Amino acid sequence: MSADASGLRELRASVGEFMAAKSPEEAVRKLMESEPRFDPDVWSQAADQLRLPALAIPEEYGGDGFGPVELGVVLEEMGRALFCSPFFSTVVLAAQALLASGDSEACARHLPGIAAGRTMATLAVAEEGGSWDPALISTRAVADADGGWKLSGRKGFVIDGTTADLILVVARTVAGPSFFAVDRAAPGVTAEAMETLDATRTLARLTFDAVPATPVGPDGAGGRIMAKVLDVASVGLAAEQAGGARRCLEMSVEHARTRHQFGRPIGSFQAVKHKCADMLVQVELAEASAREAALLAAGDAPDFPVAAAVAHACCSRAYMVAAMENIQVHGGIGFTWEHPAHLYFRRAKSSQLLFGGPAIYHERLLDRLGI
Amino acid sequence: MEQDTQDFAAEARSFLDAHATKAPDRAARTWGQGDDSMAYFSSLPPEQEAEQVRRAREWQRIRYENGFGWITGPPEYGGRGLTPVHDLVYDAIESEYDVPDTGVLGVVGLGMIGPTILAHAQPHIKERWLPAMYRGDAIACQLFSEPDAGSDLASVTTRAVREGEEWVLSGQKVWTSVAQHSDVGLALTRTDPEAPKHRGITAFLVPMDAPGVEVRPLRQMTGGADFNEVFLTDVRVPDDHRLGEIDGGWTVALTTLMNERDTVGSEGAGPVAAALSPDHLSALMRATWTWDDRALRARLGELLVDVLATGHLNARAQRSLRAGVAPGPERSVAKLMYGQNLTRAAHFVGDCLGPRLIADTGQWGTYAWSELLLATPALRILGGTEEIMKNILAERVLGLPKEARA
Numbered sequence: 091m092s093a094d095a096s097g098l099r100e101l102r103a104s105v106g107e108f109m110a111a112k113s114p115e116e117a118v119r120k121l122m123e124s125e126p127r128f129d130p131d132v133w134s135q136a137a138d139q140l141r142l143p144a145l146a147i148p149e150e151y152g153g154d155g156f157g158p159v160e161l162g163v164v165l166e167e168m169g170r171a172l173f174c175s176p177f178f179s180t181v182v183l184a185a186q187a188l189l190a191s192g193d194s195e196a197c198a199r200h201l202p203g204i205a206a207g208r209t210m211a212t213l214a215v216a217e218e219g220g221s222w223d224p225a226l227i228s229t230r231a232v233a234d235a236d237g238g239w240k241l242s243g244r245k246g247f248v249i250d251g252t253t254a255d256l257i258l259v260v261a262r263t264v265a266g267p268s269f270f271a272v273d274r275a276a277p278g279v280t281a282e283a284m285e286t287l288d289a290t291r292t293l294a295r296l297t298f299d300a301v302p303a304t305p306v307g308p309d310g311a312g313g314r315i316m317a318k319v320l321d322v323a324s325v326g327l328a329a330e331q332a333g334g335a336r337r338c339l340e341m342s343v344e345h346a347r348t349r350h351q352f353g354r355p356i357g358s359f360q361a362v363k364h365k366c367a368d369m370l371v372q373v374e375l376a377e378a379s380a381r382e383a384a385l386l387a388a389g390d391a392p393d394f395p396v397a398a399a400v401a402h403a404c405c406s407r408a409y410m411v412a413a414m415e416n417i418q419v420h421g422g423i424g425f426t427w428e429h430p431a432h433l434y435f436r437r438a439k440s441s442q443l444l445f446g447g448p449a450i451y452h453e454r455l456l457d458r459l460g461i
Numbered sequence: 462m463e464q465d466t467q468d469f470a471a472e473a474r475s476f477l478d479a480h481a482t483k484a485p486d487r488a489a490r491t492w493g494q495g496d497d498s499m500a501y502f503s504s505l506p507p508e509q510e511a512e513q514v515r516r517a518r519e520w521q522r523i524r525y526e527n528g529f530g531w532i533t534g535p536p537e538y539g540g541r542g543l544t545p546v547h548d549l550v551y552d553a554i555e556s557e558y559d560v561p562d563t564g565v566l567g568v569v570g571l572g573m574i575g576p577t578i579l580a581h582a583q584p585h586i587k588e589r590w591l592p593a594m595y596r597g598d599a600i601a602c603q604l605f606s607e608p609d610a611g612s613d614l615a616s617v618t619t620r621a622v623r624e625g626e627e628w629v630l631s632g633q634k635v636w637t638s639v640a641q642h643s644d645v646g647l648a649l650t651r652t653d654p655e656a657p658k659h660r661g662i663t664a665f666l667v668p669m670d671a672p673g674v675e676v677r678p679l680r681q682m683t684g685g686a687d688f689n690e691v692f693l694t695d696v697r698v699p700d701d702h703r704l705g706e707i708d709g710g711w712t713v714a715l716t717t718l719m720n721e722r723d724t725v726g727s728e729g730a731g732p733v734a735a736a737l738s739p740d741h742l743s744a745l746m747r748a749t750w751t752w753d754d755r756a757l758r759a760r761l762g763e764l765l766v767d768v769l770a771t772g773h774l775n776a777r778a779q780r781s782l783r784a785g786v787a788p789g790p791e792r793s794v795a796k797l798m799y800g801q802n803l804t805r806a807a808h809f810v811g812d813c814l815g816p817r818l819i820a821d822t823g824q825w826g827t828y829a830w831s832e833l834l835l836a837t838p839a840l841r842i843l844g845g846t847e848e849i850m851k852n853i854l855a856e857r858v859l860g861l862p863k864e865a866r867a
Binding site: 339346347354355357358359360362364367368376379381382383396397400403404407448449451452455456459460 | 739742743746758759761762763765766767769770771773774776777784789790791794797798848850851852854855856858859860861862863864
């Protein structure tokens with residue numbers, strides 16, 4: 091199912107309104123210092139009133155069956171508002187990993203709970219170094235005598251790792267990297283919050299000590315599934331980044347119009363004007379690359395993997411530029427704790443490096459282009 | 462009545478099948494084969510250039526006679542009366558064929574001056590010039606810039622003084638593309654030196670064969686002479702060749718400039734397409750043994766992100782247009798990016814080639830890039846400098862306050 095232009099506008103407006111009401115700056119600041127780092131009531135409302143977790147989950151698994159384009163609209167609005175919630179970990183990472191695994195039994199077991207907003211889930215891929223390279227995974231899963239699996243190892247940078255009920259883990263078996271579902275309450279799971287640059291998105295270190303685990307998808311298919319999930323997740327992240335970058339531009343323009351120095355608005359100085367124009371160029375490229383990639387994903391187009399790599403790199407850079415220049419346009423006030431500019435700066439840098447950073451994603455783009 | 466675009470596309474294909482041959486894909490061309498020219502500007506010897514102009518006029522006439530010369534034009538002046546979408550459809554189909562380059566007619570004359578004449582000229586002047594231009598008989602140029610009025614166009618000082626039913630024009634114009642081939646020029650002149658500078662300007666169509674019009678080629682840093690200086694010495698122009706009101710020429714100029722921004726930056730194909738083609742750049746890295754250079758690979762990655770993202774921006778702008786939605790700032794952003802992408806590509810290639818960019822070894826596809834390199838500074842200036850484009854984005858799109866203007 092896909093929404094038409096007016097459907098997308100309505101979706102954007104209703105998510106935007108929800109964000110304005112539920113995720114104003116004060117709420118974000120309060121949540122980033124509390125535990126858990128989201129408001130369970132707001133999360134239930136997002137699920138019950140707007141059905142946001144259900145949006146992009148197929149109808150057969152209790153969702154509303156929309157696709158990456160609609161998901162992108164929601165993520166842009168969440169990114170603008172720095173919405174603190176388990177949406178990215180649950181809906182973008184975990185749900186997409188389940189779908190990419192092709193394991194209908196696992197989907198039927200977990201997706202309805204995710205769609206209803208009851209199950210919070212996440213994906214644990216990276217380890218100490220933060221890499222998504224399947225070759226660097228050392229967490230192991232071994233089959234035990236009674237046909238079950240036991241998982242051992244350490245994962246890092248797991249988004250919402252201390253609060254997710256369901257953890258999808260990539261672990262090595264004899265057949266290669268493979269996906270497993272782990273219940274966070276299972277014996278042998280330890281979750282510890284990491285100190286983070288971006289206080290609005292939590293990351294955790296997870297330790298697994300012979301934890302009972304259920305295989306998801308074919309044994310040894312983890313590398314293929316990871317590549318697919320990384321594409322989908324980086325396009326989701328790109329939408330979030332484009333939204334955040336657009337918000338930084340708006341803040342700068344508003345300030346440049348109203349702040350007077352030397353007897354005139356600072357936005358009338360060409361140096362400031364051009365900074366804002368440069369930010370606009372970045373934001374336009376970011377939105378175009380994120381939305382085009384979502385459109386190609388929806389059409390299952392052969393160009394999608396290239397477009398996903400472009401969106402990830404383009405939006406990572408655009409958000410970082412917009413967040414930096416936003417502080418510059420604001421001058422001294424932009425450097426204070428009280429001003430929200432640093433919250434966007436932190437999110438921008440953190441998102442840029444979440445899946446490995448520029449050196450890695452530029453090489454991924456060349457690889458996708460066959461270069 | 463509006464023609465269905467599918468029928469129109471089929472008609473365009475059968476026209477092109479009958480009059481042209483399919484073109485090979487330029488971006489996917491094989492390394493080491495064919496023409497390795499990377500010239501953005503032409504620097505052909507005069508006789509070859511004259512032949513090119515002849516072929517351009519001829520192809521435009523064939524297009525026009527078959528209903529594809531002025532797809533969006535009103536039928537009363539010889540147009541087809543269809544929509545910009547039909548125009549896009551035709552362009553996309555024609556780009557698959559090997560047809561003469563009609564830039565000499567199209568970029569300035571049909572892209573910018575034609576729409577201005579249509580909007581501002583008297584009916585009998587439209588009848589006199591529009592069908593001739595779209596039929597390829599008349600080439601038009603833009604007599605706007607002056608030595609002292611480049612980006613600040615409202616500072617023009619070429620004088621026009623009324624004498625009965627005629628005006629007498631005197632002054633100097635510069636940066637005039639295709640003036641040497643033109644039959645008519647659109648001139649901005651000063652008619653009221655006392656008025657605030659935007660209000661004392663009047664626009665005229667000047668027949669280029671009128672006594673007193675002198676065109677001198679202006680040699681550029683590329684070595685070629687794409688542009689000209691045009692000297693107007695007591696050139697007499699009838700009053701009915703005036704566009705718009707007396708002293709109201711700035712409105713006329715804005716029509717042209719708006720169309721200019723739509724025209725420049727849309728030249729996606731052409732000989733320099735290979736400069737932005739991932740396949741071509743990767744072949745170049747292999748040929749120059751820089752394949753494994755991590756620093757160069759990282760730069761190529763960065764460059765291609767911008768090239769491909771700019772492509773997405775253009776694709777979305779075209780889709781908006783097709784859906785009948787006015788595009789936003791995408792075209793201006795794409796124009797800025799096009800100049801910057803080509804500039805970065807030229808320097809990237811230079812760093813792969815090393816000394817082979819600074820002296821000709823005779824090797825295919827190496828020194829040829831120096832032609833593109835020398836064109837890149839112009840790409841950040843022509844059609845509105847980067848600085849002017851950024852002011853436009855900041856003031857008209859973002860709504861930032863205007864700078865105090867004299």
